[in-house]
Amino acid sequence: xxxxxxxxxxxxxxxxxxxxxxxxxxxxxxxxxxxxxxxxxxxxxxxxxxxxxxxxxxxxxxxxxxxxxxxxxxxxxxxxxxxxxxxxxxxxxxxxxxxxxxxxxxxxxxxxxxx
Amino acid sequence: xxxxxxxxxxxxxxxxxxxxxxxxxxxxxxxxxxxxxxxxxxxxxxxxxxxxxxxxxxxxxxxxxxxxxxxxxxxxxxxxxxxxxxxxxxxxxxxxxxxxxxxxxxxxxxxxx
Numbered sequence: 001x002x003x004x005x006x007x008x009x010x011x012x013x014x015x016x017x018x019x020x021x022x023x024x025x026x027x028x029x030x031x032x033x034x035x036x037x038x039x040x041x042x043x044x045x046x047x048x049x050x051x052x053x054x055x056x057x058x059x060x061x062x063x064x065x066x067x068x069x070x071x072x073x074x075x076x077x078x079x080x081x082x083x084x085x086x087x088x089x090x091x092x093x094x095x096x097x098x099x100x101x102x103x104x105x106x107x108x109x110x111x112x113x114x115x
Numbered sequence: 116x117x118x119x120x121x122x123x124x125x126x127x128x129x130x131x132x133x134x135x136x137x138x139x140x141x142x143x144x145x146x147x148x149x150x151x152x153x154x155x156x157x158x159x160x161x162x163x164x165x166x167x168x169x170x171x172x173x174x175x176x177x178x179x180x181x182x183x184x185x186x187x188x189x190x191x192x193x194x195x196x197x198x199x200x201x202x203x204x205x206x207x208x209x210x211x212x213x214x215x216x217x218x219x220x221x222x223x224x225x226x227x228x
Contacts, residue, residue: 004157035218040220041220042203042218042219042220042221043158043203043218044218045215045216048215058215090157090158092158104148104158104160104216105160106150106157106158106159107157108156108157109155109156109157
């Protein structure tokens with residue numbers, strides 16, 4: 001089954017404690033991205049990756065890091081989480097440019113609370 | 116930068132048609148999308164339209180695009196309680212290079228039995 005898998009689904013952590021949210025896709029997609037969803041703000045892109053070893057900042061990259069060492073995985077790293085990073089996070093993947101009507105597959109989401 | 120705007124809330128009776136509207140600012144958009152988000156779930160792509168099309172129909176869903184006014188709408192015929200969800204409009208553009216997707220804040224559709 002084609003899917004994007006995020007882990008964990010729920011996480012409560014304390015300020016400053018490094019954490020990683022994993023994302024994996026099984027569709028051989030080139031393009032992967034991370035979004036955060038906040039009430040009244042919709043989805044905002046954090047980082048994206050157009051292929052292995054190619055990553056770039058989205059609209060709200062501050063406080064986040066990513067890596068793309070393999071095509072299927074795109075982890076989101078919070079080196080020193082703060083309460084303003086409490087949010088619902090989504091990973092998405094799709095075929096890269098040149099594929100016309102690409103479709104983005106979304107993971108189920110990770111609800112992060114930083115206290 | 117690009118902006119996508121939607122109304123926050125829509126309430127309809129079961130069996131009626133729902134129309135969710137969206138406006139966008141990027142005149143170089145290539146594709147426009149409608150996503151559905153059910154409670155506790157990720158986003159599911161419902162349908163999309165290429166920017167050189169005016170209309171697209173897919174079963175109960177009809178997408179209308181007015182490129183001149185940068186207005187996109189999603190019509191759901193015979194709305195069912197299972198259609199209750201948040202609907203996001205999104206646009207992708209420009210063509211060539213990095214094709215960023217910009218989302219609206221979502222319209223919550225409530226279907227009254």
